[in-house]
Amino acid sequence: MERIKKDFTTLTLVMIPVAIAINVAVGQLVILLKLPLYLDSIGTVLVGLLAGPWAGAITGTISNLVWSITGLFPQAWAWAHVAAIIGIFAGLFGRFFKRTPWLWFAGGLATGITAALLSAPVSAYIYGGVTGTGQDFIVGLFRATGASIIESTLGQGIVSDPLDKFVTFLLVFLVVLGLPRRFLLRFPRSENVT
Amino acid sequence: MSSFTLYQPRDSGLHRLHPLTKLTLTLCGVATAVVLPGFWPNYLLFALFLLPLAAWGQIVCPLLRAVWPIWWPFVLSLFLVQGLFWPGGTPIVTLGPLSFKQEGVLFATAMAGRILVLIGSFLLLSLATRPDALMNALTARGLSHKLAYIILAAIQIVPRFQAKAETITAAQQSRGLETQGNLLRRARALLPLLGPLILSSLMDVEERAIALEARGFGRRTLRTSLILLSEQPWEKGVRALLLLATAVLILARTVLALR
Structure with a gap:
C-alpha cells in the first residue's frame, strides 16, 4: 500500500x-507506415517501467476507456484488461531492465503471450472473431484449416502479439x-533504469 | 478548445440529460447487445432505440457518419472470415474454389448487428456528452479527481500529439527519410519518427507537474467546478429502470443458456 502511494x-x-497520447500517436504512425504491428502500448510500458506496475495498469486501462468514450475507437473498452496486464x-519485468536486459526483452515476449491469451476470448465471444483490421487475414487462415473461432483468434494472437510486444519493449x-x-x-521507480 | 472528441454541441433534450443518464444508456446498450440472441434483435435495437435517441439529439447524420467507417471493416472481415471459411458449412454462393457458407453468413449477419449496437452506443455518448461534464458527474459520485484529471488531460493532449507526429513525419521526409517502399524500408523509418516524438513529449512532463503542484493539485479539499450539471427529477427513475431491464435481460439469457 505504501509502495503504491x-x-x-x-x-x-x-x-x-x-x-x-503516445499510445495513440504512435499507434496511428504505425498504421501510416503500414507495418504489421500495433505498437499502441509504448506509453503504457514506459509508465510501468518508470512508475511501477499499478501506474502501468492504470495507464493501459484508461487508454482504452478514453478511446471508447471519445468515439475514436469505440470497441477498445473490451480489451481494457489486456492493456492493464501489459502495464503490470x-x-x-522493469527490475531486469538495467542489469539483465535480455530478461527485459524476454518480458516483452511473455507479455505478448499473456496478451494473446487474454484478448482471444474477447474477439471470439464479443466481436465474432474479428477486429476489423488486417490481422483478420490471419484469423481467416486459421478458420480455413478448420479451427474453431476461439482457436483461430488465439492462433492470430500468438502469431502477432509476442513480436509486437517484443518490439515495444525494445523501442522503450x-x-x-x-x-x-x-x-x-x-520517477518513483528510477532504480529500475539508472 | 481543440480536442479529439466527437462532441457535437446542440440544444437538444438528449444533450441536456445528465451525463450519468447517458452513460447508463450506453452501458445498458452494450450489455444488451452482447446478450441479445439471434439474427434481428440487434438491428431492431439500433433502429428503434439508438436512432430515435439520436434524432432527439439532432445528431442522426453525425452518428451514421461516425458509425460507418468503424463498422464496415468489421462487416467486411466478418463476411470474409466467417462467411468463406466456416468449417463444414452448407455452401450457398460459390466463387471459384471458395464458397459462402450458410452458417457463416448467418453468424456474420448476427455479429454485424451486435457490433453495430456496440459501436453506436458509445458513439451516441461521445456525440452528445462533453467529456468534462461526464467526468464532473463521475467525480461528484466519488471518482477520484486525479483519475478525472488523467482522462481529461489525455483527451486534450492527444490532438497536439497527432499534430506533432505529422510535423515530425514531414520534417524527416524533407530530410530524405523514406516512409514508403518495402517492409524493411518502412520499418527502418520507425525509429527516426518515434524517437523525436517520444523524447520531445517527455521533456515538458516535469514542468507540467511543477505547474500543477503550484496550483494546489495535491490538496485534499472540496473542489468547485465551472460546469453546472442539471438533472431532471425523473432521470433517476429512468436510470434505475434501464439498469433493472438490463439485469432482467441478462438473467433471462443466463437461465435460458443453462437450461
Whole structure:
C-alpha cells in the first residue's frame, strides 16, 4: 500500500496522460507506415517501467476507456484488461531492465503471450472473431484449416502479439537509453533504469 | 478548445440529460447487445432505440457518419472470415474454389448487428456528452479527481500529439527519410519518427507537474467546478429502470443458456 502511494506522485499523474497520447500517436504512425504491428502500448510500458506496475495498469486501462468514450475507437473498452496486464508486466519485468536486459526483452515476449491469451476470448465471444483490421487475414487462415473461432483468434494472437510486444519493449529500451539521467531520477521507480 | 472528441454541441433534450443518464444508456446498450440472441434483435435495437435517441439529439447524420467507417471493416472481415471459411458449412454462393457458407453468413449477419449496437452506443455518448461534464458527474459520485484529471488531460493532449507526429513525419521526409517502399524500408523509418516524438513529449512532463503542484493539485479539499450539471427529477427513475431491464435481460439469457 505504501509502495503504491509512493508510485503515484504528481509527476506520475502528469506522465500518464502523456503516455496515453503516445499510445495513440504512435499507434496511428504505425498504421501510416503500414507495418504489421500495433505498437499502441509504448506509453503504457514506459509508465510501468518508470512508475511501477499499478501506474502501468492504470495507464493501459484508461487508454482504452478514453478511446471508447471519445468515439475514436469505440470497441477498445473490451480489451481494457489486456492493456492493464501489459502495464503490470512492464512494471514487474522493469527490475531486469538495467542489469539483465535480455530478461527485459524476454518480458516483452511473455507479455505478448499473456496478451494473446487474454484478448482471444474477447474477439471470439464479443466481436465474432474479428477486429476489423488486417490481422483478420490471419484469423481467416486459421478458420480455413478448420479451427474453431476461439482457436483461430488465439492462433492470430500468438502469431502477432509476442513480436509486437517484443518490439515495444525494445523501442522503450532504446528511448529510455536516450533520456537524460536527471529526468529519469525523478520517477518513483528510477532504480529500475539508472 | 481543440480536442479529439466527437462532441457535437446542440440544444437538444438528449444533450441536456445528465451525463450519468447517458452513460447508463450506453452501458445498458452494450450489455444488451452482447446478450441479445439471434439474427434481428440487434438491428431492431439500433433502429428503434439508438436512432430515435439520436434524432432527439439532432445528431442522426453525425452518428451514421461516425458509425460507418468503424463498422464496415468489421462487416467486411466478418463476411470474409466467417462467411468463406466456416468449417463444414452448407455452401450457398460459390466463387471459384471458395464458397459462402450458410452458417457463416448467418453468424456474420448476427455479429454485424451486435457490433453495430456496440459501436453506436458509445458513439451516441461521445456525440452528445462533453467529456468534462461526464467526468464532473463521475467525480461528484466519488471518482477520484486525479483519475478525472488523467482522462481529461489525455483527451486534450492527444490532438497536439497527432499534430506533432505529422510535423515530425514531414520534417524527416524533407530530410530524405523514406516512409514508403518495402517492409524493411518502412520499418527502418520507425525509429527516426518515434524517437523525436517520444523524447520531445517527455521533456515538458516535469514542468507540467511543477505547474500543477503550484496550483494546489495535491490538496485534499472540496473542489468547485465551472460546469453546472442539471438533472431532471425523473432521470433517476429512468436510470434505475434501464439498469433493472438490463439485469432482467441478462438473467433471462443466463437461465435460458443453462437450461
